[in-house]
Amino acid sequence: MIKKNRYSSSFITFLLIFEIGIFFAFGFWFDYDSSYYPETTENDPRVEKYFTFFSDTTVLALMGFGFLLVYLRNYCYSASGFSFLLVAFAFQWNLLVYAFFYQMHIDIFGKFKLDIETLGRGIYGSLCALISFGAFLGTTQPTQILMIIFIEIFFYQLNYYINIFKLQAFDMGGSIYLHEFAGIFGYAVTLGLGSRKDIKKHPDIKSRYNSDIFSIFGTMWLWIAWPSFNAMFSPTGFQFRSLLNTIMAISSSVIAAFAVSIGVRGKFHMREIRNATLTGGIAIAAASHLKMSLVGSMICGIIAGALTSFLSAILTKSFRVFYGGEQIRRILFFHAIPGIIGGFASAFGAGLADEDKEPYKDHYHEFFPRGDVQYGAQLAAMGITLLIALISGYLTGLIINEITFRNTQPLNDSEYWHVPDDFEETTIDSLGIPRDHKGNVVGDEWVLEAEIK
Numbered sequence: 001m002i003k004k005n006r007y008s009s010s011f012i013t014f015l016l017i018f019e020i021g022i023f024f025a026f027g028f029w030f031d032y033d034s035s036y037y038p039e040t041t042e043n044d045p046r047v048e049k050y051f052t053f054f055s056d057t058t059v060l061a062l063m064g065f066g067f068l069l070v071y072l073r074n075y076c077y078s079a080s081g082f083s084f085l086l087v088a089f090a091f092q093w094n095l096l097v098y099a100f101f102y103q104m105h106i107d108i109f110g111k112f113k114l115d116i117e118t119l120g121r122g123i124y125g126s127l128c129a130l131i132s133f134g135a136f137l138g139t140t141q142p143t144q145i146l147m148i149i150f151i152e153i154f155f156y157q158l159n160y161y162i163n164i165f166k167l168q169a170f171d172m173g174g175s176i177y178l179h180e181f182a183g184i185f186g187y188a189v190t191l192g193l194g195s196r197k198d199i200k201k202h203p204d205i206k207s208r209y210n211s212d213i214f215s216i217f218g219t220m221w222l223w224i225a226w227p228s229f230n231a232m233f234s235p236t237g238f239q240f241r242s243l244l245n246t247i248m249a250i251s252s253s254v255i256a257a258f259a260v261s262i263g264v265r266g267k268f269h270m271r272e273i274r275n276a277t278l279t280g281g282i283a284i285a286a287a288s289h290l291k292m293s294l295v296g297s298m299i300c301g302i303i304a305g306a307l308t309s310f311l312s313a314i315l316t317k318s319f320r321v322f323y324g325g326e327q328i329r330r331i332l333f334f335h336a337i338p339g340i341i342g343g344f345a346s347a348f349g350a351g352l353a354d355e356d357k358e359p360y361k362d363h364y365h366e367f368f369p370r371g372d373v374q375y376g377a378q379l380a381a382m383g384i385t386l387l388i389a390l391i392s393g394y395l396t397g398l399i400i401n402e403i404t405f406r407n408t409q410p411l412n413d414s415e416y417w418h419v420p421d422d423f424e425e426t427t428i429d430s431l432g433i434p435r436d437h438k439g440n441v442v443g444d445e446w447v448l449e450a451e452i453k
Helices: 008-028 045-068 076-106 116-136 142-166 175-193 209-231 239-265 270-283 294-314 316-322 326-352 361-367 371-403 444-452
Strands: 030-032 112-114
Touching (some): 008 030, 008 076, 045 076, 045 116, 045 209, 076 142, 116 142, 116 175, 116 326, 142 371, 175 326, 175 371, 209 239, 209 270, 239 270, 239 294, 294 326, 326 371
Parallel strands (some): 030 112
């Protein structure tokens, strides 16, 4: 007889209800966009344009974040497996919520024509889910994760509706409405869930050699695909600028992260290398399509890489005392802060814009719908995003904490997965010291204490 854990029933029930709702929504509300069926055998250029970027972004989500999050020593199955689930889950739900707010914006409700560009909007929601997932990685059970992401996607799209549709702020690659929002939301969720004393000193809160290798592999996938991600929705004719600005920024953040990591710590630390090296792509995202100049893009990347590396290095001990691990530090330093830097970069770019000069000219109001006060819209969008993310995230954490129960074995794949025989589960001996399956002490801070005892 199959032995089920206590999460199985709630997990299956939640997914079943969700998918039945999605089934009816797509059956009665959505339809194919008929404009993609011309009376010709030639391929539609819109498909060729967007699907390449869509594919790269999907690779970024699955291969990039899927491997990046496997740094915890005994949570690799869950980090990668749940990332796979969240991409599919958030993608479907995000399409539905986006369609609702879009039709609210145009004030026309009816059959929603699904096109290739909207698919790209859908995959952005999965990235929002994956970023926030990193904040409560290993501390929440599967049903809680799905509930949190379900609520988050709604507020993610609400924030997009307010800032992009109504305020008319621009954010080409998601510095503000994606990275700032997801980073702050994930942090606020952890505040609502409350601190856990069993996490702060848990021996599995750390990484191991092999998990870090797979994590840096994910970083490299993200680094490769990030230019496509930022350029997906750039106006026709300006995608090359988005690609080039992103490449220059993200290469500069790599150099800055390596330099600061060894400068502050004396040796390179994998934490900064696998995270801060990507921050240039986040910081340049909102303004990647603007005339930033190549030097401006490089400066943006250097600031993001250096600042996040420095903060991560000097505040490590403080975060360990208050939160217990890398999850909160990673989501704030390597997503929220670079996203805020990107917001300021977009405001700076808008402030420098001149409709009488290259490259905008006749396209000036397409880039800057608020005209001379566009910089104000960019700054306002940052503030609104911060407010919505904090309030919605904190309330989500409180609600989830009240209506569900927590896992009793955090940071442990064996709680949810059938693990192989060589899975090195950590056990606590009679003296309260964590040991692996061979009896070796786990965690540097425990070695001296074990020797003394």
